[in-house]
Amino acid sequence: xxxxxxxxxxxxxxxxxxxxxxxxxxxxxxxLVRHFCAQGSRVAFVDIAEExxxxxxxxxxxxxxxxxxxxxxxxxxxxxxxxALETAVARNGPIQVLCNNAGSDDRHxxxxxxxxxxxxxxxxxxxxxxxxxxxxxPYMKALGGGxxxxxxxxxxxxxxxxxxxxxxxxxAVYGMTRALARELGPERIRVNCMVPGWVMTExxxxxxxxxxxxxxxxxxxxxxxxxxxxxIARMALFLAADDSAMxxxxxxxxxxGWV
Numbered sequence: 512x513x514x515x516x517x518x519x520x521x522x523x524x525x526x527x528x529x530x531x532x533x534x535x536x537x538x539x540x541x542x543l544v545r546h547f548c549a550q551g552s553r554v555a556f557v558d559i560a561e562e563x564x565x566x567x568x569x570x571x572x573x574x575x576x577x578x579x580x581x582x583x584x585x586x587x588x589x590x591x592x593x594x595a596l597e598t599a600v601a602r603n604g605p606i607q608v609l610c611n612n613a614g615s616d617d618r619h620x621x622x623x624x625x626x627x628x629x630x631x632x633x634x635x636x637x638x639x640x641x642x643x644x645x646x647x648x649p650y651m652k653a654l655g656g657g658x659x660x661x662x663x664x665x666x667x668x669x670x671x672x673x674x675x676x677x678x679x680x681x682x683a684v685y686g687m688t689r690a691l692a693r694e695l696g697p698e699r700i701r702v703n704c705m706v707p708g709w710v711m712t713e714x715x716x717x718x719x720x721x722x723x724x725x726x727x728x729x730x731x732x733x734x735x736x737x738x739x740x741x742x743i744a745r746m747a748l749f750l751a752a753d754d755s756a757m758x759x760x761x762x763x764x765x766x767x768g769w770v
Contacts, residue, residue, distance in 0.1 A: 519745060522752035526551035529603040530751065531596060533557050533586060533643060534613025535579070536564035538712035539662075542740035543610055544579050545571065546748055552608070554579035555599030557586065586613055586639035587631070596646045605650035608751040611640035611661045614680075618673045629676050636680035637687070644691055648700065656699030658751045661688045663706045663762065668770045685762060692760035701759040703750050708766025711737045733768025 535556025651657025667682035
C-alpha cells in the first residue's frame with residue numbers, strides 16, 4: 512500500500528462492513544482488497560488466478576490486518592459466482608458493498624472477432640456485473656441499503672480503436688448502472704460507475720507501456736503523474752462509505768484528466 516497511506520481518509524462506516532470484490536487477485540482489484548482490509552472491512556473476493564490471490568491473502572495477514580476470504584471463481588460461470596457470494600455471506604455477513612471490478616482488456620481488431628469471442632468478452636466484462644448485483648440486492652435491501660460500484664473504463668469515452676468488444680462492454684456498464692440505480696434507489700441501494708483511466712498495473716506496464724504509450728500519457732493527461740491502482744481504490748472507498756450517501760447513478764472518473 513502507498514507509504515503515505517496515513518495522509519488519506521479513514522471511513523468509520525466501513526469498519527466491519529461486508530465487502531465483495533470481483534477480480535481481487537491482482538491489479539486494481541488487489542488494491543481494492545488491500546484498502547478495504549485496511550479500513551477494517553470484512554472482505555471476500557473472487558478471482559480466476561489462484562496463486563496470486565492466495566499470496567495476497569497471506570501478505571495481508573502478515574501485515575497484521577484481518578485477512579480477506581478468497582474464493583476461486585471463473586466469473587463466466589454465473590452459478591459459481593452466486594455460490595461464491597453465498598459463501599462470502601456465510602463468513603462475513605450480508606453483503607453491504609459490491610465492487611464489480613473484474614474484466615479483461617485484451618486487444619483485438621474488428622475483422623478478427625468471432626461470435627464466440629464477442630460473447631466471451633461480454634461474459635468477462637459485463638454479464639457477471641449484472642448477476643452479482645442481482646444476487647447482492649436482497650441482502651442490501653434487508654439491511655436498508657448498500658453500495659454497488661460497477662467498473663467501467665474511459666476507453667468507450669475516447670473510442671479506443673484496438674479493442675471494440677471491450678469498449679462496447681464498458682459503455683454498457685454505464686447504461687446498466689443508470690438502470691439499476693433507478694430501480695434499486697427506493698431500497699436505498701446506491702449504484703455508481705467507477706471509470707478509471709490508464710492505470711499503471713503490472714499487466715499494463717508489462718504489455719503496453721511503451722515509449723509511445725508514455726508519450727501518449729504526457730500528451731493526454733492534465734496531470735503529469737502516473738495513475739496508480741491506489742488512486743482508484745481510494746475513490747471506491749468513498750463510494751462505499753456513508754460519506755457518499757446521496758451519490759448514485761453517476762460516473763466517477765479517475766483518469767488524471769485524460770477525457
